[in-house]
Amino acid sequence: MGGMTLLEQIDSQIKDAMRARDMERLNTLRALKSAAKYLAIEKYGADGQANDDDVIQVARREIKKRNESIEVYEKNGRPDVAARERAEKAVLEIFLPAALSDAELEVIVSDAIRETGATGKSQLGLVMKAALAKAAGRADGKQISAVVGKLLS
Numbered sequence: 001m002g003g004m005t006l007l008e009q010i011d012s013q014i015k016d017a018m019r020a021r022d023m024e025r026l027n028t029l030r031a032l033k034s035a036a037k038y039l040a041i042e043k044y045g046a047d048g049q050a051n052d053d054d055v056i057q058v059a060r061r062e063i064k065k066r067n068e069s070i071e072v073y074e075k076n077g078r079p080d081v082a083a084r085e086r087a088e089k090a091v092l093e094i095f096l097p098a099a100l101s102d103a104e105l106e107v108i109v110s111d112a113i114r115e116t117g118a119t120g121k122s123q124l125g126l127v128m129k130a131a132l133a134k135a136a137g138r139a140d141g142k143q144i145s146a147v148v149g150k151l152l153s
Contacts (some may be wrong), residue, residue: 007055014029025087028087028088028091032059045069056095060137062087066089069085100135105147108135109131110151112131120153121123121152128148
């Protein structure tokens with residue numbers, strides 16, 4: 001999908017989902033689009049347009065919600081609802097940048113440790129902040145935290 005912004009990709013997928021009468025996918029895409037629109041208005045004012053970073057931020061937030069719901073539904077013996085949440089999560093994940101490999105993540109964290117001059121676990125927060133910025137949405141806090149913990153010990 002080179003050249004298209006993420007918002008344009010969402011619009012194009014909305015059209016596909018409408019043609020396919022795939023209501024679940026359609027609803028998930030529409031929710032993502034409207035959440036991105038709200039974020040853009042919040043950030044840039046009434047005529048604001050969400051850029052790719054905004055869309056990724058919203059997609060991440062929505063995926064996090066789905067993950068929490070999946071956990072709750074599985075615990076409460078509702079695999080049917082959990083499956084629906086999983087399907088929505090899969091639709092949202094299309095818009096995330098490719099995840100970093102463990103090796104790439106270690107390089108990023110090592111750089112962050114070097115740049116912050118961190119020497120121990122007490123500076124974990126500092127390193128986390130730097131590493132999260134470097135990862136630019138291509139790894140989540142949990143993954144980064146694990147690597148920081150390992151490399152700072």
